[in-house]
Structure formats: structure tokens, C-alpha cells
Amino acid sequence: MTVQVRIPTPLRKFTDGQDTVEIEGDSIGAIITNLDGKYPGLKDRICDDDGTVRRFVNLYVNGDDIRFLDNLTSAVKDGDEISIVPAIAGGR
Amino acid sequence: MSFVTGLKCRECGESYEIAAINVCEYCFGPLEVQYDYEAIKGTMTRELVESRPQNLWRYRELLPIETEPTIGLYSGYTPLVKADRLAAELGVEELYVKDDSVNHPSFSYKDRVVSVAITKAIELGFETVSCASTGNLANSVSAHAARAGLRCFIFIPDNLEQGKVIGSGIYKPTTVAISGNYDDVNRLCTEIADKYKWAFVNINLRPFYTEGAKTYGFEVAEQLGWKLPQHIVVPTAGGTILPKVAKAFEELVDVGLVEDTPSKIYSAQAGGCAPVVNAIHRKSDLIEPVKPHTIAKSIAIGNPADGYYVVKAVEKSGGWGEAVTDEEIIEGIHLLACTEGIFTEPAGGTTVAVTKKLIEQGRIPRDESIVISVTGNGYKTIETVAPGIPKPQVIDARLSEFDELYAAAGERPIVDKAANA
Numbered sequence: 065m066t067v068q069v070r071i072p073t074p075l076r077k078f079t080d081g082q083d084t085v086e087i088e089g090d091s092i093g094a095i096i097t098n099l100d101g102k103y104p105g106l107k108d109r110i111c112d113d114d115g116t117v118r119r120f121v122n123l124y125v126n127g128d129d130i131r132f133l134d135n136l137t138s139a140v141k142d143g144d145e146i147s148i149v150p151a152i153a154g155g156r
Numbered sequence: 157m158s159f160v161t162g163l164k165c166r167e168c169g170e171s172y173e174i175a176a177i178n179v180c181e182y183c184f185g186p187l188e189v190q191y192d193y194e195a196i197k198g199t200m201t202r203e204l205v206e207s208r209p210q211n212l213w214r215y216r217e218l219l220p221i222e223t224e225p226t227i228g229l230y231s232g233y234t235p236l237v238k239a240d241r242l243a244a245e246l247g248v249e250e251l252y253v254k255d256d257s258v259n260h261p262s263f264s265y266k267d268r269v270v271s272v273a274i275t276k277a278i279e280l281g282f283e284t285v286s287c288a289s290t291g292n293l294a295n296s297v298s299a300h301a302a303r304a305g306l307r308c309f310i311f312i313p314d315n316l317e318q319g320k321v322i323g324s325g326i327y328k329p330t331t332v333a334i335s336g337n338y339d340d341v342n343r344l345c346t347e348i349a350d351k352y353k354w355a356f357v358n359i360n361l362r363p364f365y366t367e368g369a370k371t372y373g374f375e376v377a378e379q380l381g382w383k384l385p386q387h388i389v390v391p392t393a394g395g396t397i398l399p400k401v402a403k404a405f406e407e408l409v410d411v412g413l414v415e416d417t418p419s420k421i422y423s424a425q426a427g428g429c430a431p432v433v434n435a436i437h438r439k440s441d442l443i444e445p446v447k448p449h450t451i452a453k454s455i456a457i458g459n460p461a462d463g464y465y466v467v468k469a470v471e472k473s474g475g476w477g478e479a480v481t482d483e484e485i486i487e488g489i490h491l492l493a494c495t496e497g498i499f500t501e502p503a504g505g506t507t508v509a510v511t512k513k514l515i516e517q518g519r520i521p522r523d524e525s526i527v528i529s530v531t532g533n534g535y536k537t538i539e540t541v542a543p544g545i546p547k548p549q550v551i552d553a554r555l556s557e558f559d560e561l562y563a564a565a566g567e568r569p570i571v572d573k574a575a576n577a
Binding site: 073119122132150 | 179180181183184185186336340343346445447461
């Protein structure tokens with residue numbers, strides 16, 4: 065599957081300044097691994113040593129938080145948009 | 157004179173210079189302002205604080221500002237109401253309500269965090285201030301921006317109630333409605349903040365913004381006679397205020413302004429959106445996001461970014477957390493209004509109801525000091541309580557009609573049976 069990944073500002077130094085990149089993968093986990101292959105160092109920012117997503121990183125597939133889907137095994141399909149977003153709260 | 161030494165990541169400890177950044181470049185953890193407490197200890201005394209005007213800048217040594225503030229001059233120092241009638245109703249001896257429903261200028265605790273954030277924005281040279289919000293925050297940012305003469309952009313989800321849109325629109329910011337939910341709006345705002353170099357009070361200015369919440373805790377302690385409350389119940393939405401109240405108490409002890417006495421902190425949430433209370437009950441610090449379903453919209457954040465810190469602060473203080481139903485929230489609003497004459501919005505109703513629950517559970521003892529944290533004003537959310545307010549009886553302007561009505565009603569409230577049938 066080919067998907068678009070939106071890259072937050074702090075990670076753009078790994079992607080030559082690009083704010084969106086295209087990557088292959090069938091699941092979120094695979095996408096992260098493939099991103100790291102193409103842009104070394106990226107995975108370490110997103111995941112802990114044990115491979116789980118860092119506490120303050122949110123990942124979305126077409127706007128859905130992966131924690132409401134299947135976390136790292138969440139499936140993706142062609143044309144999906146993945147967003148990597150630092151956890152920000154808001155006021156209300 | 158400022159005692160700020162920089163910013164530091166709460167997760168990995170990485171240090172940064174003061175700037176409009178809120179996220180650690182390495183681990184995405186939140187950044188927090190650091191202070192030289194030793195130096196503050198030598199300078200900040202009770203007498204010094206008491207000599208200052210009754211506003212939140214009273215505690216300026218513990219706030220991240222360098223210059224003389226020009227806004228928020230009437231914000232903070234809200235009443236700490238001794239709630240004897242509510243205490244009697246709940247069966248406790250010593251109860252207070254910290255009443256931010258009357259905060260200036262926009263009637264919520266948000267005036268604290270916004271005063272600090274906008275003061276910092278001015279110091280850092282920003283000309284446009286902004287936020288993503290559905291209610292109290294937008295009202296506050298618009299109001300303060302108007303007073304400071306700054307350009308202001310408010311970003312809202314497109315399905316927002318008209319009342320809330322008007323409550324910010326009156327100050328004439330530029331309001332942009334986004335097709336999506338609140339989380340979509342927040343995501344977009346992160347990108348706008350970065351591209352346009354605007355000060356988003358709760359995004360790129362977040363470390364300074366959150367420091368303003370400490371003033372709620374400073375005031376409670378000062379108003380109790382420079383003493384920490386034995387128990388304080390705080391509503392939890394995004395998770396800003398509870399950890400900062402805890403931090404405020406710790407800082408007051410560190411700089412020698414209060415004695416180090418136990419103070420248990422409790423998180424109050426609505427049953428329809430209680431990710432933090434759920435984690436506390438599971439004895440876990442892992443927050444599982446929820447989809448909110450509650451009338452308490454101002455605290456309906458299903459994925460609170462600072463939720464982890466709420467759990468940690470509650471745990472460290474020996475407190476707990478509880479959630480209540482929407483019915484109990486409305487009852488809480490009525491109870492506070494009828495016993496103490498304070499009209500709060502659903503977040504406050506939640507806190508009252510949770511306090512009642514914690515007392516009934518025996519978690520909060522009946523003979524220790526308790527503070528209920530009210531953070532917003534009921535007049536902004538009247539549609540929530542409207543169904544429970546009966547229509548009054550109508551009579552002609554004749555004394556005889558009133559005599560008849562009064563005789564029939566006796567001690568009971570006079571309601572129009574026909575109109576309410």
C-alpha cells in the first residue's frame with residue numbers, strides 16, 4: 065500500500081524539510097519501519113526502545129487515532145493519510 | 157526581575173532557551189519553565205506578596221515573565237468562599253469554594269493562563285495571538301487581546317453553539333470555523349503556528365500558559381492564611397490545572413511561604429469522559445483515550461495531553477479521582493447555587509458532585525479542610541440547566557391575586573402548574 069505521511073516540524077530535518085512524504089506499508093508498524101529505512105533516525109523519535117509509540121506522539125490514519133484502531137498493527141490502504149502529531153491538549 | 161532559567165523537557169530532561177516552543181525536539185515531551193528557587197526563596201516573602209495589588213501577578217517571582225505586565229491587571233485573586241451551608245448539606249466541618257466563575261475579564265479560570273501567555277507573547281515580540289477553542293479559552297483570549305490591542309484569530313469547529321461564538325465574537329477577533337472536530341482544529345493550529353509565526357496561547361506558548369494555572373493554587377494557600385488545604389478537588393479536562401495546583405503547593409513549600417503539610421488532590425471528571433479517572437482507578441499511568449459523551453463540554457477532552465501528569469500528581473499527593481453522571485452534575489450545579497449563591501457551569505457541577513461522592517465514600521474525611529475548585533460561570537451554559545428551571549406563575553397586578561397565590565403556596569415554591577404541565 066502507498067500512503068501519504070504528514071511530518072511534524074520537529075521531524076522535518078530527517079525528511080529534508082518535506083512536510084509530506086510518500087511511503088509503502090501495510091500497517092502503521094511497517095510504515096514506521098519503512099520510513100526509518102528511507103529517513104534514518106525517524107523511528108527513534110516516534111518509538112521507544114521497545115518499539116512502542118512514545119507517550120507524547122499521536123498517530124492518525126485519515127484522522128482516526130490509532131489507539132482507537134489497532135495501534136501499530138492498524139491496517140492502511142492505498143491513498144490513506146497518516147499524520148504524526150505531537151500530543152497537544154487545548155483549552156476549551 | 158525574573159528568576160526563570162530556561163525550559164526543560166518533562167520527559168527526557170533536555171534543556172532549551174526561553175522561546176515560543178512547547179515540544180521537545182527529541183521525544184515530543186512537554187517543555188516546562190525552570191526557576192532558580194534558591195534565589196526566589198531569598199526574595200519572595202509573605203509580606204512582599206501581601207503588599208501587592210490583588211491580582212495574579214502578586215506571585216510574579218514564580219511566573220515566567222520578564223517585564224511589567226500590562227494585561228491581567230484585574231485577573232485572579234478571586235474569592236475563596238467559606239461555604240458553611242454547603243458544608244452542612246454535605247456533612248463536613250470546613251469547606252471552601254475557590255470561585256473563578258467571577259474571574260476578570262471573561263469569567264473563567266482561563267483568564268489566569270491567558271494573562272501569562274499573552275504577556276509572554278508580547279515580550280517575545282508577537283503581534284498576533286490565537287487559540288483553538290470551543291469556549292472559555294476563546295472568550296478569554298479575545299478579551300485580553302482586545303485590551304492589549306493585539307490582532308487575534310480564533311479557530312473553532314464549525315458546529316459550535318451560537319452562544320459560544322458570540323461570547324468570543326463580541327471582542328471582534330477574526331473567527332475561523334474549521335470543518336471538523338476539536339482535535340482537527342488543534343492539529344491545523346499547530347501547523348499554522350509554525351508557518352505564520354503567531355502566538356497560539358495553548359500550543360507554542362503552552363509552557364508559559366500552563367504556569368498561569370499555578371496562581372489558582374497560590375491564592376488558595378494564601379487565602380487560607382498561608383496554609384495548604386488538606387483536600388482539594390479539581391476538575392480535569394486537558395490536564396493543565398491539577399498538576400499545576402500540585403506544583404504551586406510544592407513551590408510554596410520550597411520557597412518557604414507555607415509549611416509542608418499533607419494536601420490530597422482529587423481529579424473530578426464526567427462519567428461520559430473520564431480517561432484520567434479511569435486510569436487512576438486502574439492504578440495505571442497509561443491514559444486510554446475515550447470518545448466524550450457528556451453535557452460537561454468544557455471538560456470533554458477524550459485524549460488529554462497532560463493526563464499522565466494528572467495521574468502522577470494525584471498519586472503523589474495520596475488523592476484519588478471520581479466521575480459522576482450528567483444528572484449528578486446538574487444536581488451539583490443546583491446544590492452550589494442553592495446553598496452558596498454561586499452559579500457555576502457543568503465543570504463546576506462535576507467538581508461539587510465528585511466532592512460529595514468522595515465524602516460519602518469516606519475518602520475525604522468529614523473533619524478536615526476541603527476546597528472545591530470552581531473554574532467557570534453558569535451564565536455561559538444556561539441551556540444545560542434550563543430544563544430544570546420551572547416557569548414562574550403569572551398573576552395580574554392585583555394585590556388580591558398575590559394574597560391568594562401566597563396563601564395557597566405557603567412554604568412551597570410558587571410554580572405555574574399549567575405552564576409547566
